[in-house]
Amino acid sequence: MTSSFVLQLLFAGLTMGSVYALVAIAYNIIFSTTHIINFATGEFVMLGALITLSFVTGMNFPTLIAIPIAMILVAIVGVIVERIAYRPVQGVKVAGHSIAWIITTLAFSIILQNVAMLIWGKEFLPVPPPFGSSTISFMGAAIDTNQLYIFLAALILALLIEILLHKTYIGMMIKATSVNRRAAEYMGIRTTFVIALSFAISGGVSAVAGILVSPLTFASSTMGLLIGLKGFAVAIMGGLGSGRGAILAGLILGICEVFAGSFISPGYRDIVAFVLLIAVLALKPDGLFGEAIQEKA
Amino acid sequence: MRKKAGVFLLSTVLAFGTLLGCTKTEQTSGAPAKQKQASGDSKVVKVGIIGARTGPSATLGQYLDGAVAVFNKINDEGGVNGYTFDVIIRDDEANPTKSKELVKNLLYKEGVSVIIGPTNTSNALAILPEVFKAQVPLVDPVATGTKIGEEAEKLAKGGKNYFFRTTTVDYAQADAIANYVKKKGLQNPIILHDETAYGKGGLKEIQKALEKIGVKPVKEVGFPMSTSDLTPQVMEAKQAQADGIIVWALGHDQAQVAKAKQKLGLNIPMIGSTAMQQTNFRELAGAAAEGNLSIWPSNHVRLKEQGERPKRITDAYEVYKKYFPKGYSIDDAGSLMFTYDAAMIVVNAVEKAGTDPAAIRDAIESIPHKNIASKDVLQFTPDNHEAWEGKDIGMVTVKNNKVYERKE
Numbered sequence: 159m160t161s162s163f164v165l166q167l168l169f170a171g172l173t174m175g176s177v178y179a180l181v182a183i184a185y186n187i188i189f190s191t192t193h194i195i196n197f198a199t200g201e202f203v204m205l206g207a208l209i210t211l212s213f214v215t216g217m218n219f220p221t222l223i224a225i226p227i228a229m230i231l232v233a234i235v236g237v238i239v240e241r242i243a244y245r246p247v248q249g250v251k252v253a254g255h256s257i258a259w260i261i262t263t264l265a266f267s268i269i270l271q272n273v274a275m276l277i278w279g280k281e282f283l284p285v286p287p288p289f290g291s292s293t294i295s296f297m298g299a300a301i302d303t304n305q306l307y308i309f310l311a312a313l314i315l316a317l318l319i320e321i322l323l324h325k326t327y328i329g330m331m332i333k334a335t336s337v338n339r340r341a342a343e344y345m346g347i348r349t350t351f352v353i354a355l356s357f358a359i360s361g362g363v364s365a366v367a368g369i370l371v372s373p374l375t376f377a378s379s380t381m382g383l384l385i386g387l388k389g390f391a392v393a394i395m396g397g398l399g400s401g402r403g404a405i406l407a408g409l410i411l412g413i414c415e416v417f418a419g420s421f422i423s424p425g426y427r428d429i430v431a432f433v434l435l436i437a438v439l440a441l442k443p444d445g446l447f448g449e450a451i452q453e454k455a
Numbered sequence: 456m457r458k459k460a461g462v463f464l465l466s467t468v469l470a471f472g473t474l475l476g477c478t479k480t481e482q483t484s485g486a487p488a489k490q491k492q493a494s495g496d497s498k499v500v501k502v503g504i505i506g507a508r509t510g511p512s513a514t515l516g517q518y519l520d521g522a523v524a525v526f527n528k529i530n531d532e533g534g535v536n537g538y539t540f541d542v543i544i545r546d547d548e549a550n551p552t553k554s555k556e557l558v559k560n561l562l563y564k565e566g567v568s569v570i571i572g573p574t575n576t577s578n579a580l581a582i583l584p585e586v587f588k589a590q591v592p593l594v595d596p597v598a599t600g601t602k603i604g605e606e607a608e609k610l611a612k613g614g615k616n617y618f619f620r621t622t623t624v625d626y627a628q629a630d631a632i633a634n635y636v637k638k639k640g641l642q643n644p645i646i647l648h649d650e651t652a653y654g655k656g657g658l659k660e661i662q663k664a665l666e667k668i669g670v671k672p673v674k675e676v677g678f679p680m681s682t683s684d685l686t687p688q689v690m691e692a693k694q695a696q697a698d699g700i701i702v703w704a705l706g707h708d709q710a711q712v713a714k715a716k717q718k719l720g721l722n723i724p725m726i727g728s729t730a731m732q733q734t735n736f737r738e739l740a741g742a743a744a745e746g747n748l749s750i751w752p753s754n755h756v757r758l759k760e761q762g763e764r765p766k767r768i769t770d771a772y773e774v775y776k777k778y779f780p781k782g783y784s785i786d787d788a789g790s791l792m793f794t795y796d797a798a799m800i801v802v803n804a805v806e807k808a809g810t811d812p813a814a815i816r817d818a819i820e821s822i823p824h825k826n827i828a829s830k831d832v833l834q835f836t837p838d839n840h841e842a843w844e845g846k847d848i849g850m851v852t853v854k855n856n857k858v859y860e861r862k863e
Contacts, residue, residue, distance in 0.1 A: 163690055170684040280513065282681075282707040284739040293718050300686065300719045375683040376707055376739055420687055424677045425650050 162298025175412020176312035181389025182404035200386015206365025236361025397445025506574035521791035525798035576600030629660035630845025657703030706733030771828035
């Protein structure tokens with residue numbers, strides 16, 4: 159294998175990896191405040207892509223205006239999910255465990271997917287690259303500038319979310335809710351609001367992931383399932399709740415899957431995520447950045 | 456208490472929503488298959504139509520409307536030779552198990568004389584033993600798998616073969632591609648294919664067809680369906696110094712290949728399986744679609760740079776348009792023509808043979824079918840139940856975002 163070929167694979171892997179990292183962060187934000195996994199996250203990604211597409215190609219909005227609109231709309235969907243699929247069932251015990259949210263968020267994911275199918279159909283739809291696209295040659299590899307932008311935008315957004323969670327008042331409220339919800343309430347934090355907010359932020363982040371990835375993968379009402387599952391695997395691998403872990407695990411997964419797809423067999427590409435997941439869980443059960451989760455336990 | 460009631464209500468709503476989302480309505484009779492009731496002496500022939508009307512292959516299932524249109528037209532005109540048609544449509548959702556159950560129902564409960572469909576190769580393989588057991592002819596206008604024909608010959612055991620096909624079987628498509636490779640003198644083609652049954656099946660056919668002309672592909676590269684970036688795969692073509700790319704994959708993946716090829720500045724011909732002609736290929740590939748090649752029966756629905764489409768095609772399209780005004784445009788009506796053909800073949804056979812399934816089978820096999828859309832005349836023989844051979848299939852190319860027939 160020549161170096162340009164390896165480089166080409168590396169870029170493909172990093173681009174997808176940064177998108178997986180964003181999806182993992184979307185899982186993490188909700189996990190931080192509620193300690194649940196929102197299984198509708200993949201559908202948020204799909205909605206972000208399709209709503210943006212409708213605004214850009216259907217109504218001729220400039221992309222830079224369509225993106226915030228899509229983020230806000232998906233954030234609203236996030237709040238609706240919180241209100242309907244999380245709040246009423248929190249603490250409801252099924253067979254002695256608080257696991258009703260598993261079925262409600264899963265149900266929401268199916269509902270969102272079916273609604274999307276009714277609106278946008280099942281076809282793959284082309285999405286224009288948000289920042290334009292041209293090809294640059296780098297050490298023999300042909301790199302689409304769009305891929306470069308996706309990578310950078312995803313990393314910048316991931317960093318912004320880290321800053322939001324660790325350096326701002328909102329972040330402190332989220333952390334307080336996460337560590338001890340009742341104590342946070344005694345301190346005057348409206349935890350129901352904080353939880354709704356975390357769903358909204360998660361929706362917005364997922365929407366961006368969808369907007370970024372869809373020019374590469376095309377948009378379709380069924381795109382949420384696989385990307386949602388991989389984001390979930392990345393979130394667990396990185397250590398639930400850990401932003402750094404999500405970014406690192408996302409990039410590792412992205413790179414591993416393109417290399418496995420090219421060097422072993424293409425059939426293995428989608429299995430890699432779950433093999434890695436099992437390996438990480440066996441060797442380091444709390445994920446790569448496990449200490450973050452210990453604090454919250 | 457209020458909260459509990461709320462939770463209950465909510466879970467009910469969600470459960471219901473989930474059920475609604477998952478269940479698909481089963482069509483018993485999807486289109487207004489009118490029967491002429493008035494004339495007392497008219498006899499009714501029951502025709503079963505089966506295919507994926509909903510689910511992942513729903514696009515294929517909609518092509519069956521071409522056959523429904525034919526029966527509606529014949530019934531409106533009062534039937535043929537005193538026979539009118541009762542069309543029973545069944546949706547197998549591309550699920551082979553369901554397909555088998557529905558076909559049993561068509562054969563033994565409805566008592567159909569002939570079945571048109573199904574749309575997917577694995578479904579066809581699942582129902583073949585049933586139609587052979589019941590000795591009812593099956594005319595398949597959509598599924599292209601070579602294996603269906605092979606299985607049918609095994610089941611016939613040298614006796615009567617109940618399977619007929621009006622669409623282009625995979626080996627004929629592969630032969631057509633090999634013909635082009637030979638004509639252009641390509642020596643080192645690379646084969647790119649998806650890892651589904653469709654892509655892997657296509658790979659085998661292409662390998663066989665290329666072997667016949669003495670060309671060995673320089674490499675075979677597989678990829679999972681819907682891969683986000685196929686640049687590395689196309690780069691392998693560049694590194695292997697391939698002089699042509701043959702792609703057997705669905706339209707959206709072929710678009711990824713075309714885009715990667717453009718990105719890498721790779722200036723060699725790309726020949727796609729017929730899925731390249733799905734409208735989404737041109738939409739998704741954009742400018743990268745220009746100049747790409749594929750295969751389609753010659754003198755068929757594709758646009759011509761000079762001259763017009765054959766009258767048999769435009770006439771058939773008019774029949775379809777009358778009953779399905781919001782359906783496919785003529786540019787995308789290629790596969791509709793095969794279902795139209797299947798229905799016309801059945802009409803011809805019933806006109807001659809009446810309602811008996813075995814007699815209909817014999818008639819389908821022996822009549823020269825002259826009033827179909829795709830060919831001037833279609834003649835099956837006891838040994839050949841396929842409508843198309845590689846030599847009948849020509850090349851098409853994308854030009855200005857449209858698919859044109861290519862004369863060379």
